[in-house]
Amino acid sequence: MELKSVTDPQYQILLDEKKDFRRKTYKKIGLTIIYIFLVLWAVFTFVPLLWMLSSSFKDSSAITAVPPELLPKKPTLDAYKRIFEVGGMARWFLNSTIVASISTIINVFFASLAGYAFSKLKFPGRNTIFWVLLSSMMIPGQVTLIPLYILVVNTLQLENTYFGLIVPGMVSVGSIFLMKQFMSSLPSSLIDAGRIDACSEFGIFRKIILPMAKPGLAVLGIFTFVGHWNNFFWPFLITNTNSMRTLQVGLTSFRFENLQDYGAMMAGAVCSAVPMIIVFLALQKYFLRGITIGAVKG
Amino acid sequence: MAEVKFVNVIKEFEDEKKGKVRAVNNANFVVKDKEFLVFVGPSGCGKTTSLRMIAGLERQSSGDIFIGNRLVNKVHPKDRDIAMVFQDYALYPHMTIKENLAFGLKNLKTPKAEIEAKIKEAAAILSIENLLDRKPRELSGGQKQRIAVGRAIVRNPSVFLFDEPLSNLDAKLRVQMRVELSELHKRLGATVIYVTHDQVEAMTLGQRIVVMNGGEIQQIASPEELYENPNNMFVAGFIGSPPMNFIKARLDGNQLMTADYTLTVPVGLLDKYKAYQKEEVVLGIRPEDIISLNLLNHQPNHNVIEPTLKVVEHLGAELLFYFNIGEDQVTGRVGADAKLKSLSKVKLYINMEKMHLFDPNTQERI
Amino acid sequence: MAATVSETSKKWSWVNFKQFMKDYGWCYAFIALPFLLFLVFTVYPLITAFIMSFQEYGILESKFIGFENYKYLLENEIFWKSMKNTVIYTVGTVPVNILITFFLALMIFPINKRSQTFFKASFYLPAVTSGITMSLIWLWMFDPTESGLMNIVLGWFGFDQQMWLASSDSALFSIMLMTYIGGHGSGVILYLAAMGGIPKSLYEAADIDAASWWSKLKNITWPLLKPTTLYMLITGVIGSFQVFEATYVMTQGGPNFATTTIAYLIYQHAFQYYQFGLASAEAFILGFVIIIISVLQFKYMSSDVEY
Known part of the structure; x- marks a missing residue:
């Protein structure tokens, strides 16, 4: 575009300043609208969690009161007492902690071993094996579920044991992939330096790679822990006594075994959700960083 | 005694797209004991692969490698009596500098007291005593570089391997480290094999230089020899900056016919070119052998040309000027007092005593 | 390599x-x-x-019956109904949620770093709660009496109470509605990372070329985010084809099979009726469909992805 010559330069400056002011104002208004909307949406997404919290402190009459109480007028811990005394929440909580912790440690260990091999070592068949693993991620879990169930319950006789809960989840292709992504960002020259420094191959892994991969291990560990804590279907299939149930399985018993006890349901939901929310708030930066590692397009 | 010897060494890679790729083709050479040898060439020429084969980080596809008198084909890097300095320094980020230096010795089960003594000695040589308790991330590029060298020194190897160690430093520091490395070599009295893509680094550091291209060794010679008598057009073009000019020409008697001018070949050289009479050749002439006539105190009667300069660049002490002979662009370099101007016609003398002729087909020097 | x-x-x-x-x-x-x-x-x-999947499975003895399982399923009304439910659920949730995610990311992108982190964390937070927990909460929110939160909210605006999960007309929609609120956090983070990767100079060049906000969005942002969109589309579809926990906890597939998804049907056949062969065949059909759709999406979408 050609700049037009202006007859009155003073007038033109005034015009330009006006335009500039208008642009800035629009921008400010736009930003304000954005903030308002984002805050509203955040509140909106918290509503279910807040409703859960509020309902868990109501007694059974307050929960079905008309008109409904948004906040409990007389907060009580009745519902929590019920889930601990009748339900067995303490035991479920313990089971979930044990299963999620052990699964996480094993998973992270195997994933870091394999992730290191797939990202940094050269050996015949490496890419083929990796693609076999990766393509298995497309297969939905339902396909392998039944034979897995028969294998664990009938062949290995592990029904209703911690082993049975942990064993099928010891290796996850997703974890291996995440670790491979993370480790390929570590410089290979350190591995060469380690070899020249007379370090054994496993020593290189243990003394050089693992310490450097700590942030990645933390990310994977957290995601795996939350994943196993929240896992429902396998524990649901493999446990058949109340004392072996994990928290997620236990929660559903308030739905199906005790008649529609919403107070207990919400108290249980709090027990399930709050630990994870605390973990999230404490380790936020790992969560937010971790999401992008796994999703790098190959 | 630590000679390094390559006998018919070939290295092939399997590339997913290109299939089999030869990174190093039939390399034969001997690095003499206590020599500073530099590998130089463009990226992908096989120089780093050669170094990594000496280190034992890559295994050659065929051929033999000797270090000292020992055949090391199947020897692990740790047992080769070598140490290596990496391009990115490869300092272990989670260890202190002291731990970095001690790591190799510890793995070799060296007694503690000896480790301490060696670290102290190396630290004194490189004046890095005050850095020992820091972590690598707290150091500047130049300091990291020193530590990387220190890690090699404490191993007290008979062969030092350097993989482009100065390429991550800024220009000023690079010059300084170059001098230090040169001094270090004299002081340690070990064989040094050094890889770089920078021909200036190669020329200033190397006692002998191996020029590589496309996996082939082009020439092994001292810096002077490489500059004066390059084996082929690649070496001639790679060594020296700005590079040697190549001008298409035809040889006829003692006359060299280029597109625009006829030049005279000195009598002493004619014998060499006998086989190329009446043939197409490529004339190679270095920029400094194209001299502005106003700088000469005698007036030569032949080999004077009078082109129009396209561009003149002022570099302070000297001038670079560009003109064409036929389709070939020619670069000249003269002292700044020649006072050349762009787009002017100037008289230039071509010092044909320093000429080279190349076979346009094989690219070899005639 | x-x-x-x-x-x-x-x-x-x-x-x-x-x-x-x-x-x-x-x-x-x-x-x-x-x-x-x-x-x-x-x-x-x-x-x-x-x-x-080619057997009639029994604990002691299994009988090979060829394609009978597959044939039975393809002629079975409930199987098709569940297929239809799954497809409706997928079509109704995945694209909508990608759009919501995209616009959230678009709004977060221009604000300052500290607020960005705050909103990223807020939007991600509901994702750390389990599917079971969320389903239980929504079950309670969708309570068809006047104590259900959704009905309370409808009451504020003067609308009639709804049956939500209890009616076969609205049950599937209710489950879809649940996905619209919350759970966009990881997608938002992915989009933001990708947006950060778009060179600033492109927008500067567009500014000089007098491009409007909308034109920049249409011609720069959206096309360059296609790889992320593709990733979210494929993982989203794979996930939603396997939706199970919500229907299991909230509706048990009902009422009148209105929320029976393929995954739920597989569960029923396998672990309520112990028809392992039939369930396996079903699972293979599901796997086949998922792989076909993924490949099609990849083929169709990645043809004009700029890397």
């Missing part, structure tokens, strides 16, 4: 094998255990499931 061509790999002999193991054996040691577990807990079940 290049692997070394060792001269030892040319022909097999005991000596060569020993050298090969010396060269590479330790590499395989790193993946041996994980790979073994993968074989036992993924490959072996996969093969068994495939065989089972």
Whole structure:
């Protein structure tokens, strides 16, 4: 575009300043609208969690009161007492902690071993094996579920044991992939330096790679822990006594075994959700960083 | 005694797209004991692969490698009596500098007291005593570089391997480290094999230089020899900056016919070119052998040309000027007092005593 | 990636094998255990499931019945109903949620870093709660009496109470509605990371070319985010085809099969009626459909992705 010559330069400056002011104002208004909307949406997404919290402190009459109480007028811990005394929440909580912790440690260990091999070592068949693993991620879990169930319950006789809960989840292709992504960002020259420094191959892994991969291990560990804590279907299939149930399985018993006890349901939901929310708030930066590692397009 | 010897060494890679790729083709050479040898060439020429084969980080596809008198084909890097300095320094980020230096010795089960003594000695040589308790991330590029060298020194190897160690430093520091490395070599009295893509680094550091291209060794010679008598057009073009000019020409008697001018070949050289009479050749002439006539105190009667300069660049002490002979662009370099101007016609003398002729087909020097 | 061509790999002999193991054996040691577990807990079940899908499975004895399971399913009304439910659920949730995610990311992108982190964390937070927990909460929110939160809110605006999950007309929609609120956090983070990767100079060039906000969005942002969109589309579809927990907890597939998804049907056949063969066949159809859709999406979408 050609700049037009202006007859009155003073007038033109005034015009330009006006335009500039208008642009800035629009921008400010736009930003304000954005903030308002984002805050509203955040509140909106918290509503279910807040409703859960509020309902868990109501007694059974307050929960079905008309008109409904948004906040409990007389907060009580009745519902929590019920889930601990009748339900067995303490035991479920313990089971979930044990299963999620052990699964996480094993998973992270195997994933870091394999992730290191797939990202940094050269050996015949490496890419083929990796693609076999990766393509298995497309297969939905339902396909392998039944034979897995028969294998664990009938062949290995592990029904209703911690082993049975942990064993099928010891290796996850997703974890291996995440670790491979993370480790390929570590410089290979350190591995060469380690070899020249007379370090054994496993020593290189243990003394050089693992310490450097700590942030990645933390990310994977957290995601795996939350994943196993929240896992429902396998524990649901493999446990058949109340004392072996994990928290997620236990929660559903308030739905199906005790008649529609919403107070207990919400108290249980709090027990399930709050630990994870605390973990999230404490380790936020790992969560937010971790999401992008796994999703790098190959 | 630590000679390094390559006998018919070939290295092939399997590339997913290109299939089999030869990174190093039939390399034969001997690095003499206590020599500073530099590998130089463009990226992908096989120089780093050669170094990594000496280190034992890559295994050659065929051929033999000797270090000292020992055949090391199947020897692990740790047992080769070598140490290596990496391009990115490869300092272990989670260890202190002291731990970095001690790591190799510890793995070799060296007694503690000896480790301490060696670290102290190396630290004194490189004046890095005050850095020992820091972590690598707290150091500047130049300091990291020193530590990387220190890690090699404490191993007290008979062969030092350097993989482009100065390429991550800024220009000023690079010059300084170059001098230090040169001094270090004299002081340690070990064989040094050094890889770089920078021909200036190669020329200033190397006692002998191996020029590589496309996996082939082009020439092994001292810096002077490489500059004066390059084996082929690649070496001639790679060594020296700005590079040697190549001008298409035809040889006829003692006359060299280029597109625009006829030049005279000195009598002493004619014998060499006998086989190329009446043939197409490529004339190679270095920029400094194209001299502005106003700088000469005698007036030569032949080999004077009078082109129009396209561009003149002022570099302070000297001038670079560009003109064409036929389709070939020619670069000249003269002292700044020649006072050349762009787009002017100037008289230039071509010092044909320093000429080279190349076979346009094989690219070899005639 | 290049692997070394060792001269030892040319022909097999005991000596060569020993050298090969010396060269590479330790590499395989790193993946041996994980790979073994993968074989036992993924490959072996996969093969068994495939065989089972052609059998009438019994604990003591299984009968080979060819394609009967598949034939039964393809003629079965409830199977088609569940297929239809799954497709409606997927079409109704995945694209909508990608759009919501995209606009959230678009709004977060221009604000300052601290607020960005705050909103990223807020939007992600509901995702750390389990599917079961969320389903229970929504079950309570969708309570068809006047104490259900959704009905309370409708009451504020003067609308009639709804049956939500209890009516076959609205049950599936209610489950879809649940996904619209919350759960966009990870997508937002992915989009933001990708937006950060778009060179600023493109927008500057567009500014000089007098492009409007909308034109920049249409011609720069959206096309350059296509790889992320594709990733979210494929993972989203794979996930939503397997939706189970919500229907299990909230509706048990009802009322009148209105929320019976494929995954739920597989569960019913396998673990309520113990028809393992039939359930395996169903699972294979599901897997087949998922793979076909993923490949189609990839083919169609990635054809004009700019890297």
